[in-house]
Amino acid sequence: MAKFNLAxxxxxxxxxxxxxxxxxxxxxxQTYDPVLVKELGTTIINQYQGSISKLEYFAIYExxxxxxxxxxxxxxxxxxxxxxxxxxxxxxxxxxxxxxAYVSMGDTQKAIELLVSYLDTFMQDTEAWVxxxxxxxxxxxxxQALFCxxxxxxxxxxxxxxxxxxxxxxxxxxxxxxxxxxxxxxxQSLADCLHGWYGVYYxxxxxxQDGDLFDLAKSRILELAKGPTIQKVYK
Amino acid sequence: xxxMILVGILRHNGMQLLQSPPKPDIxxxxxxxxxxxxxxxRSLAGGLAKQAYEGRKEYFVKNMHSYLKxxxxxxxxxxxxxxxxxxxxxxxxxxxxxxxxxxxxxYSKLILAASGxxxxxxxxxxxxxxxxxxxxxxxxxxxxxxxxxxxHKYVFRFEDIEDLVLEKYGKKNKKMK
Numbered sequence: 001m002a003k004f005n006l007a008x009x010x011x012x013x014x015x016x017x018x019x020x021x022x023x024x025x026x027x028x029x030q031t032y033d034p035v036l037v038k039e040l041g042t043t044i045i046n047q048y049q050g051s052i053s054k055l056e057y058f059a060i061y062e063x064x065x066x067x068x069x070x071x072x073x074x075x076x077x078x079x080x081x082x083x084x085x086x087x088x089x090x091x092x093x094x095x096x097x098x099x100x101a102y103v104s105m106g107d108t109q110k111a112i113e114l115l116v117s118y119l120d121t122f123m124q125d126t127e128a129w130v131x132x133x134x135x136x137x138x139x140x141x142x143x144q145a146l147f148c149x150x151x152x153x154x155x156x157x158x159x160x161x162x163x164x165x166x167x168x169x170x171x172x173x174x175x176x177x178x179x180x181x182x183x184x185x186x187x188q189s190l191a192d193c194l195h196g197w198y199g200v201y202y203x204x205x206x207x208x209q210d211g212d213l214f215d216l217a218k219s220r221i222l223e224l225a226k227g228p229t230i231q232k233v234y235k
Numbered sequence: 236x237x238x239m240i241l242v243g244i245l246r247h248n249g250m251q252l253l254q255s256p257p258k259p260d261i262x263x264x265x266x267x268x269x270x271x272x273x274x275x276x277r278s279l280a281g282g283l284a285k286q287a288y289e290g291r292k293e294y295f296v297k298n299m300h301s302y303l304k305x306x307x308x309x310x311x312x313x314x315x316x317x318x319x320x321x322x323x324x325x326x327x328x329x330x331x332x333x334x335x336x337x338x339x340x341x342y343s344k345l346i347l348a349a350s351g352x353x354x355x356x357x358x359x360x361x362x363x364x365x366x367x368x369x370x371x372x373x374x375x376x377x378x379x380x381x382x383x384x385x386x387h388k389y390v391f392r393f394e395d396i397e398d399l400v401l402e403k404y405g406k407k408n409k410k411m412k
Contacts, residue, residue, distance in 0.1 A: 181393040216400070
């Protein structure tokens with residue numbers, strides 16, 4: 001077991017806080033790793049309080065608290081969030097943290113409930129709509145998930161991802177005619193979108209339409225399948 | 236002259252320090268968000284399928300009118316929305332409680348239950364007290380929005396998409412490659 005390296009640890013924690021340091025020590029993951037932060041943070045707090053400035057100590061303390069929350073102390077976290085929300089109902093990040101705490105605990109129903117009431121006010125929040133859509137998909141509530149993604153289409157009309165998702169969901173509930181239209185909307189602007197072309201092909205098949213559109217979709221798919229991107233994936 | 240300006244600034248800062256920051260008002264926030272949502276809906280509704288459009292429009296109009304009648308009414312919980320909502324909700328709650336896999340569920344039943352009714356995601360609640368500086372202005376804006384919405388004409392963005400795509404990729408009979 002390597003001896004605890006204080007300078008190293010401080011740098012790692014500062015990196016996670018700040019993300020503007022040019023290089024990070026050893027091999028650090030780009031994404032936030034609460035377990036690592038918790039380990040390093042707790043050691044520093046317990047043993048090295050004297051060797052760092054008060055300001056940094058406070059920052060590390062806060063960071064460690066959050067990492068403890070992120071690694072499993074959800075009930076306490078929720079209590080904290082509730083206190084915070086009592087003082088300020090419009091604190092968006094805290095609302096979202098509370099919701100994600102329930103998701104991490106596996107209480108999807110409660111998370112959905114809270115997310116619904118959050119979106120009642122903060123209806124511009126695309127991230128929240130995406131999360132709710134995914135939660136509904138987890139519980140197989142396709143109609144509700146469809147609603148969420150349609151809201152996203154209203155919020156980001158040019159975003160192909162949401163159009164494709166809406167198309168997929170219309171197909172999932174059996175409305176292939178509508179799904180086909182959305183897929184066509186996507187391939188109109190994205191000529192190389194395999195997902196879109198396959199969607200057109202699939203819908204035509206389901207609707208038993210084998211006219212020009214079906215042939216076009218089929219030929220596009222075969223063309224794209226020979227292309228370098230797909231070949232790389234299936235090498 | 237300069238002294239007067241400085242005194243003015245000093246007084247302004249002093250007053251700022253003495254006054255506590257205004258408590259962020261969630262109802263106010265929600266109201267303005269709702270208004271924005273209705274406006275965006277009007278301009279981007281072409282992205283929705285007919286049924287989705289009609290459902291939302293009906294919902295918005297109904298709620299805007301009830302808000303205009305009674306601006307200080309308490310927000311109704313979307314979960315407790317009476318009528319069509321409950322049907323869908325109850326189906327779902329029962330299923331989730333008994334742990335039945337919804338994959339086994341008859342999708343047509345789901346569509347029947349949900350079609351024409353608002354999903355629990357319809358969050359348009361016009362309510363709450365109106366602490367705006369000019370409440371009459373706000374009412375006027377709501378009123379005009381409601382009217383515009385009622386008169387709005389639906390055109391599906393992808394109505395003629397088949398022809399457009401065929402033309403683009405040169406497969407339409409008129410335009411040979």
